Structures are given as structure tokens and as C-alpha cells.
Amino acid sequence: MAKELERRGLPVALISAIPVIPLGASANRVVRGVRVEHVCGDPGLSPEADRTLRRRIVGTALRALQTKVAGPTLFDPAGSA
Amino acid sequence: MRLVLATFPVQDARFGPRTRWHDGVLEIDRERVLEIIRSDPSVTFADVDLAHPREATRIVNFVDAIEPRIKVEGPGQVYPGICGRSVVPVGRGRTHRLGGFAVVECVAGPDARPPVLPEPGPTRDIARRQDFIDMRGPGAVRPFASLVNLVVSLEVAPGLGAEDRHLATHGAVLRVADDLAGVVTDLDPPSVETFDLSAKDPSLPGVVFIPLLASHEFWGGPDSKVGTAIYGQTRLSAPWILHPTEMLDGAVSQGTSWPLINNPITLELARRHGRELNFLAVIIHRSNWGGQAEMELAAHRDALAAVLLGAQGAIVTTNIRGRRFVEVAATVKACEGEGIRTVLVTEEEDTEDGNATPLLINDPAIVAAVSTGTGAVPEPFASVERVLGGREIDPSWFAELPPLAGRYGAHHIQDHYGIGRQSCADY
Numbered sequence: 001m002a003k004e005l006e007r008r009g010l011p012v013a014l015i016s017a018i019p020v021i022p023l024g025a026s027a028n029r030v031v032r033g034v035r036v037e038h039v040c041g042d043p044g045l046s047p048e049a050d051r052t053l054r055r056r057i058v059g060t061a062l063r064a065l066q067t068k069v070a071g072p073t074l075f076d077p078a079g080s081a
Numbered sequence: 082m083r084l085v086l087a088t089f090p091v092q093d094a095r096f097g098p099r100t101r102w103h104d105g106v107l108e109i110d111r112e113r114v115l116e117i118i119r120s121d122p123s124v125t126f127a128d129v130d131l132a133h134p135r136e137a138t139r140i141v142n143f144v145d146a147i148e149p150r151i152k153v154e155g156p157g158q159v160y161p162g163i164c165g166r167s168v169v170p171v172g173r174g175r176t177h178r179l180g181g182f183a184v185v186e187c188v189a190g191p192d193a194r195p196p197v198l199p200e201p202g203p204t205r206d207i208a209r210r211q212d213f214i215d216m217r218g219p220g221a222v223r224p225f226a227s228l229v230n231l232v233v234s235l236e237v238a239p240g241l242g243a244e245d246r247h248l249a250t251h252g253a254v255l256r257v258a259d260d261l262a263g264v265v266t267d268l269d270p271p272s273v274e275t276f277d278l279s280a281k282d283p284s285l286p287g288v289v290f291i292p293l294l295a296s297h298e299f300w301g302g303p304d305s306k307v308g309t310a311i312y313g314q315t316r317l318s319a320p321w322i323l324h325p326t327e328m329l330d331g332a333v334s335q336g337t338s339w340p341l342i343n344n345p346i347t348l349e350l351a352r353r354h355g356r357e358l359n360f361l362a363v364i365i366h367r368s369n370w371g372g373q374a375e376m377e378l379a380a381h382r383d384a385l386a387a388v389l390l391g392a393q394g395a396i397v398t399t400n401i402r403g404r405r406f407v408e409v410a411a412t413v414k415a416c417e418g419e420g421i422r423t424v425l426v427t428e429e430e431d432t433e434d435g436n437a438t439p440l441l442i443n444d445p446a447i448v449a450a451v452s453t454g455t456g457a458v459p460e461p462f463a464s465v466e467r468v469l470g471g472r473e474i475d476p477s478w479f480a481e482l483p484p485l486a487g488r489y490g491a492h493h494i495q496d497h498y499g500i501g502r503q504s505c506a507d508y
Contacts, residue, residue: 018376024441
């Protein structure tokens with residue numbers, strides 16, 4: 001779906017718990033998520049820490065959308081705090 | 082460790098006045114089997130039938146198939162740890178088995194899923210019930226189609242949870258299998274195989290078998306007793322290192338008990354021990370982790386365990402497709418990275434009419450792979466005269482059923498080890 005949307009000119013950031021799969025399928029902007037059960041957050045954290053983590057993941061996805069890429073690229077929220 | 086495995090082949094089974102094995106014929110006291118099952122009051126309905134290869138018979142509501150085995154010498158109990166059984170290590174001494182025979186667990190009732198309804202063209206609906214066994218025709222491709230099967234149809238009290246339901250039904254078929262195996266305890270077996278893996282020849286390469294076996298923890302939590310278990314444990318965990326003969330006593334069972342205890346990879350590696358290779362260990366990777374880092378961690382632990390054991394070669398398999406293939410590729414890559422020559426034995430994904438690649442992950446580390454087919458059954462399943470496995474059988478089960486696409490998630494075949502007959506080509 002990411003590839004189809006981009007083909008129509010809409011940049012896509014794909015948040016995935018297992019980035020190797022979308023990267024292997026040639027999705028251009030892949031953001032590392034947490035786990036399959038909770039891709040965009042961690043229910044094990046305190047509500048405040050979970051909120052910070054969720055903001056960081058979504059922020060990374062927004063940054064990915066604004067970044068020019070030449071091919072499948074991984075964006076890691078841990079590296080962009 | 083040394084295990085003597087004695088085989089009492091079952092070419093024919095019939096109901097009779099007392100349970101006994103003689104010269105390839107298993108006579109079964111039907112009433113005694115029913116009594117053994119009904120000793121648990123949570124089983125509210127039980128019936129037993131026999132199904133032989135090449136009969137126009139379909140077995141529905143299939144859950145698992147157990148080969149009766151019994152330890153006649155050495156510590157422990159076969160199929161250890163499950164349903165409250167002993168966790169004493171198995172794999173030593175002497176075990177008797179009924180070869181070519183299985184006790185088939187079929188569970189019907191309000192919680193059972195609806196049957197497949199015939200429709201034109203190959204079905205790609207993965208929610209359809211595919212876990213039936215055809216004993217004849219083009220659909221008789223599962224390994225169970227070649228066995229003489231004692232089909233045990235069960236229903237349990239309504240309101241039982243999944244865990245209690247499992248303990249009731251699997252416990253019942255285990256008791257039946259134990260009782261049947263008991264009749265060959267003191268008999269002289271027609272054939273005996275000795276697996277002695279204690280001595281290692283330093284001039285031969287060391288080989289490990291690394292089966293990836295999905296854990297039910299993702300769905301059932303860490304304490305679930307449902308699904309493939311190692312000494313009863315189903316949880317996601319670091320790799321388990323087993324002596325190969327433990328596998329032959331059923332240390333790993335449930336889900337696909339018969340293919341696990343009769344795994345041709347375990348058996349062939351054990352037979353070649355001391356001649357072509359040293360079979361060092363079975364390293365079991367519990368799969369279905371929720372994140373890529375955990376998947377890679379587990380893969381690295383497999384590879385380092387293999388290094389510590391002195392392996393130069395590894396065979397890797399998996400019993401589940403989809404995202405779990407990331408763990409498979411990571412395991413092959415980690416082993417190759419440690420200098421261990423690694424062969425992957427796997428089902429292929431559905432080709433989707435030529436539009437999809439056979440493996441979900443095409444890692445260059447996967448340099449040698451053996452295909453066990455796509456899981457597709459390209460021809461329709463022929464209509465049958467008899468349907469076993471439940472009290473009330475939907476009439477649609479008697480009809481011809483549409484072919485199955487080998488779609489990811491299709492679980493009709495589950496031919497992870499190349500036992501069945503649905504590979505694209507025979508060589």
C-alpha cells in the first residue's frame with residue numbers, strides 16, 4: 001500500500017515493529033515501531049513515558065515524510081530523541 | 082545417551098473383545114477405550130471409529146494425532162510434561178511404538194468452527210476450516226492419510242475455557258494412546274533400531290538441527306498449555322538444547338505431535354550419526370516474537386549455541402509462515418555468520434499466480450534451501466462416503482471440496498519436514 005500511494009505522488013512513512021519486512025518489500029520510508037502487539041507505544045511504561053514514546057515515534061514518521069530518500073530507508077525513533 | 086526404539090507395525094486395526102497386537106493387527110476393545118475417555122467427567126461426548134488408508138473417508142474437527150509409544154526401560158514417560166505428566170528427562174533406555182498408527186483427536190461442539198462450503202475455484206480464504214484429513218483421492222496428501230487411525234471424537238462441557246478444554250481432550254487421547262501402547266510392553270518387536278549418539282568421531286562434521294517452533298504465548302499468554310510444547314512448556318524463551326533421542330520419546334509434542342515424534346530430519350540425522358556426521362543436538366528456537374530485535378536475539382542465541390556445541394553444519398526448519406519468517410532468515414544468517422554451513426528446509430509461500438516470491442525474506446545468507454511445496458492442493462478433494470470426527474456432521478462435508486491455494490496461513494498441510502505428498506515434484 002505504501003508503494004501504491006507513493007506511486008500516486010503521496011509520500012508515505014510506514015511504522016513497523018519488524019522493519020526488515022517493509023524494507024525487503026521496497027517501502028521507501030520505514031519507521032521502527034515497538035512490537036507487533038503495540039506498534040506505536042508501550043503499555044508497560046507509565047502513561048507519561050508512553051506518551052513521550054508515542055510522540056517520538058509519530059514525530060519520526062513526520063520527519064521521514066519530509067526527508068528525501070533514494071531507496072528503502074529506516075528511520076529509528078531511538079536515534080532521533 | 083542411548084535409546085532403543087522398537088517398532089510394532091500396525092497394518093490393520095479392528096474392534097474386538099480385547100485390546101491386543103498380533104502380527105501387524107491391532108485389535109481394540111472399543112468399550113475400554115470409551116471408558117478410559119469418560120473417566121474425565123468434563124468430556125460430555127465420546128465416540129471412536131477406525132479409518133484406514135484408501136478408504137473413502139474424511140476426518141473432520143481434527144486437532145492432533147498421537148502415535149502410541151511407551152517406555153519399557155529407562156527414566157521418564159513418553160510425551161513428558163504435557164497434561165500434568167512427569168518432566169523427568171526422556172531419551173534413554175527402550176521405547177516401544179505402534180508404527181503406522183495414530184490416535185486422532187477430533188473436537189466438535191459449539192466452539193468448533195463451521196465447515197468448508199464448496200465454492201468454485203481454489204479457496205484463498207484463510208479463515209476457512211482446513212484441518213481435515215482425506216484418506217483417499219487427490220486430497221489424501223497429509224502424512225495421516227497413510228496411517229491406520231483410531232479417530233476419537235470428543236465434545237466437552239460447555240463453558241470450559243480454552244485451557245481446560247485442551248487438558249480434557251488431549252488428556253483423553255493421551256490416556257487412550259498410553260493404554261494401546263501398553264499392550265506391546267512385553268512383546269518381542271519385529272524390528273528394533275538403536276540410536277546411540279554418545280560417541281563422536283572427530284573426523285566427521287558436527288551437525289545440529291534447529292527447528293523453529295511457534296510459541297502460543299503471543300495468543301495464550303506465558304502459562305498457556307495449548308500448542309507445541311517442550312516438556313509441557315509453550316512460552317517464548319531462549320533456545321532449548323535437547324539431546325536428539327529426547328525428540329524420539331516425544332519431549333516436543335502437541336499441535337503436530339505425530340510429525341514431531343516421527344520427524345524425518347531428526348531420524349535421518351540420528352541414523353547417519355557416526356557414519357557421515359556427528360548429530361550433536363536439537364536446538365529449538367521458540368518463534369513468534371513481537372519485535373525484530375527479539376527475533377534477531379533469538380537467532381544469535383541459536384547460532385552461538387551451535388558454535389558452543391562444535392557444529393559445522395545446521396538444518397533449519399519452521400512450522401509457521403508470515404512474519405515469523407524473519408526469525409528463520411535471521412537464524413540462517415546468524416549461523417552462516419558464525420561459519421556454520423546451513424540448509425533451510427521450508428514450505429514456500431503461495432506463488433499468487435506467479436506474482437510473489439517463494440520466500441518472504443530473500444536474504445543472501447540463505448544459500449541452500451529445500452522446498453517442501455507450497456501447501457497447495459491443486460485438485461479438488463473428492464467426495465467421500467464416510468465422515469468421522471463429530472456427533473453431528475454437516476452434510477457439506479460429504480461433498481467434493483474445492484482445491485486449496487497454498488496461501489500463507491493455510492494450515493491444511495503443515496508439511497514442514499517433507500513427510501507429506503503435496504510437493505510440486507517428486508525427485
